Amino acid sequence: MRVLITGGSGYVGSRLTYYLLEKFSDLEIINYDISLFGDEHLPNDSDKYKYYKKDIRNSEDFEEVIKKHSVDVVLHLACISNDPSFELDSSLSKSINFECFEDLVKVSKVNNVKKFIYASTSSVYGISDNPRVDEEHELKPITDYNTLKAKCEPLLIKYVDNNFHGIVIRPATVCGYSEKMRFDLSVNILTNHAYINNKINIFGGEQYRPNINLNDMCRLYEMLIFKDLKKFNGEIFNAGLQNLKISEIANIVKRVVEKRKSKKVELNFTKSDDVRSYRITSDKIQNILGFNFxxxxxxxxxxxxxxxxxxxxxxxxxxxxxxxxVLKNKLEKKEFI
Ligand SMILES: NC(=O)c1ccc[n+]([C@@H]2O[C@H](COP(=O)([O-])OP(=O)(O)OC[C@H]3O[C@@H](n4cnc5c(N)ncnc54)[C@H](O)[C@@H]3O)[C@@H](O)[C@H]2O)c1
Incomplete structure (x- = not known):
């Protein structure tokens, strides 16, 4: 089995790569990533792992790699992956997150890829005070990043058929350790502050956020890579376990860190204008797909x-x-267009 991961150098892609390489000896992983945030943490090339430092917007390069490795599964993670980064240069971000998407799907399909897995995001629902936001819930994305992540979904579903299976995952905010760490994700930020500074500043605190542990994110992608998706072709699944208020997350972090360090962690609450608050329900992925968090x-x-x-x-x-x-710095130095 040969799996091409776009964005395999990023936070999710790197941990997933190490996880899969450790677990499977008969899996070949092809990482296709421009590596905006570095590549020194990646495994060395081997029979089981190949790295192509390439841009997803170049469909000829993408096709060449797909053909060369007779790829079976594409897992599409590459993008400018949060709101503020997206907004640094929205036309550049649009070209990466949206404009090249359909070509990636088409090139995969015509070159006999059997399965295309797309990492969308649970923030496509926008703000909602509904405690049960399932996959049927109306999409009201509030930022361009969310809007374009959502607009890719039907572009994949349009191409699925008996020989080309496609699936969309809407992950919650991911948390936990990766070889390519991100400390700009809520649980990771709070833990960094608690562990290093013994203090967490919380802006607002009443906003709900859904979360998924990176270990479960990797287990889920593993399942999707190997499972026969015939019965789930073209389906969309939320993926998140705990919907918690930021203040509740902060209290979990405080409790765990205090226990480990035997030192008090201070919580400071400040008013916030950030109104983004949402919860997702992931019953479908558990009951229909059979995934257990x-x-x-x-x-x-x-x-x-x-x-x-x-x-x-x-x-x-x-x-x-x-x-x-990192991205701001690269754009200022014109290292990336
Ligand atoms: N991390 C989360 O909390 C979270 C939550 C929901 C959804 N997601 C989705 O999961 C995916 C992975 O997230 P992540 O946290 O690993 O992101 P990340 O930013 O760590 O990784 C994204 C990768 O995409 C690569 N990339 C960007 N532009 C590229 C281009 N033009 N060509 C080739 N590669 C390019 C980057 O170099 C980077 O390695 C994203 O699609 C994101 O939207 C992530």
Missing amino acids: EFSIEDAVEELCENFENGNLTDTFNTKFQNIK
């Missing part, structure tokens, strides 16, 4: 603490851990 936010916080302690994570306030700062 196994890892919690607590587990992610514990795992991050372990990696602070064992020295895997150092200098964690360095801007290299924040997508927006």
Whole structure:
């Protein structure tokens, strides 16, 4: 089985790559990524792993790689992956997150890829006070990033047939340790502040956020890569376990970190204008697809603490851990267009 991961150098893609390489000896992974946030953490090329530092907007390059490796499955993760980074240069971001998407699907299909998995986002629903936001819920994306993630979904579904299976996942905010760490995601930010500074500043706190542990994210992509998706062809699935208020997440982080360090963690609450609040329900992925969540936010916080302690994570306030700062720097230096 040969799997091409676009965005395989990123936060999710890197952890997934190491997870799959460790678990399967008969899987070939092809990482297709321009590696905006670095590639020094990636495995060396081998029989089981090949890295192409290439742009998804170049469909000829993409086709060449797909053909060369007779790819069976495409997992599409590459994008400018949050609102503030997207807004740094919205026309550039649009070209990456949306304009090239249909070509990636078409090129995959004509070159005998059997399955295309698209990582959308649970933020496509926008703000909702409905406690049960399932896949049928109206999409009211409030930013361009969310809008374009949503607009890709039907472009994949349009092409699915008996020989080309497609599936859309709408993941919650991911948390936990990765070889390519991001400290711009809520649980990860809070844990960094709690562990290093013994203090967390919370803006607002009443906003709900759905979460998924990165270990479960990897288990889910593993399942989708291997499972026969005939019965689920063209389906959309939410993927998140815990819907919690930011203040509740902060309290979990406080509890775990205090226990590990035997030191008090201070919580400071400040008013916020951030109104984004939403919860998703992931009943469908559990009941229909048969996926079981196994890892919690607590587990992610514990795992991050372990990696602070064992020295895997150092200098964690360095801007290299924040997508927006890295991207801003690259754009200013005109290193990326
Ligand atoms: N991390 C989350 O909390 C979360 C939540 C919901 C959905 N998602 C989705 O999951 C996917 C992965 O998220 P992540 O956190 O790993 O993001 P990330 O920013 O860490 O990784 C994205 C990768 O895409 C690559 N990329 C960007 N533009 C490219 C281009 N033109 N050509 C080739 N590669 C390019 C980057 O170099 C980077 O390695 C994204 O599609 C994101 O929208 C993530």
